[in-house]
Amino acid sequence: MKKEQIIRTAMELFVKQGFENTPTSQISKESKVATGTLFHHFKTKEVLINEAYIYVKKSMSNTIFKNHDESADTKEQVRQIWTNMMKWSFENRNESQFLEKFYGSSYIDNLTIEQMQAYFETSTKVYNQAVKEKLIKDIPMDLFSNITFGLLHAFEKESYKSKKLDSKLLRKSFDMYWGALKK
Numbered sequence: 001m002k003k004e005q006i007i008r009t010a011m012e013l014f015v016k017q018g019f020e021n022t023p024t025s026q027i028s029k030e031s032k033v034a035t036g037t038l039f040h041h042f043k044t045k046e047v048l049i050n051e052a053y054i055y056v057k058k059s060m061s062n063t064i065f066k067n068h069d070e071s072a073d074t075k076e077q078v079r080q081i082w083t084n085m086m087k088w089s090f091e092n093r094n095e096s097q098f099l100e101k102f103y104g105s106s107y108i109d110n111l112t113i114e115q116m117q118a119y120f121e122t123s124t125k126v127y128n129q130a131v132k133e134k135l136i137k138d139i140p141m142d143l144f145s146n147i148t149f150g151l152l153h154a155f156e157k158e159s160y161k162s163k164k165l166d167s168k169l170l171r172k173s174f175d176m177y178w179g180a181l182k183k
Contacts, residue, residue: 003041006031007052011098019049019107050112053102056095061119063088068122074133075178077126082174085148089156090165100153104146136181144181151177 009031013022024045028038042048064084072080089096102108117124127144130136139147155173159165 002031002033002037004055006033006038006041006048007055008094010048011052011056012094014049014052015094015097015101019045019102019105024048046107046109049102049107050109052098053108053112054115056092056098057116057119059092059095060085060088060099065122074126074130074135078130078136078178078181079174081123081126082148082177083170085152086155086159086165086170086173089152090159093156093160096153096156099149103149130181134183137183147180148177151180 006027010022010027013027013030022045024038025035027045027048028035031038038048042051064081066084069077069080124141127136127141131138151173155169159169162169
């Protein structure tokens with residue numbers, strides 16, 4: 001419980017102040033744990049940000065692939081994943097902002113990035129199937145991810161403004177996303 005409390009506090013502070021401007025003393029104080037407790041769970045602040053990244057990515061993948069219907073046609077699977085990502089992002093604003101800020105960041109090490117690939121195997125499988133079926137462009141996976149997260153963050157900001165995630169915005173966002181990918 002304390003470990004999760006530290007992670008959640010650190011994420012919030014990293015988003016607000018940046019990684020460099022957030023001392024571990026502030027993280028432990030705002031987490032209401034002793035500094036020794038923080039360092040018991042996380043050897044360094046660098047380990048903490050990587051653990052936070054893993055925490056968020058696990059949360060995201062658990063939500064977006066929950067009840068994934070592999071029997072649906074490929075475009076519908078892409079729509080389901082996109083819709084679930086939008087819903088997760090809207091419901092987990094701080095976590096989503098953390099991902100936006102630190103996606104592709106040098107603070108996230110290669111081992112953490114490699115670990116994350118396992119959580120998104122379903123997405124990779126659907127992407128490869130869509131390419132095989134010639135539904136979408138065959139682009140490098142990193143570019144696919146950048147397009148996905150770039151559009152996701154743009155639409156989440158729009159939904160934050162209106163303080164709701166309505167079905168009209170979900171449809172429009174998917175149409176734009178699909179339009180960027182389709183062959």
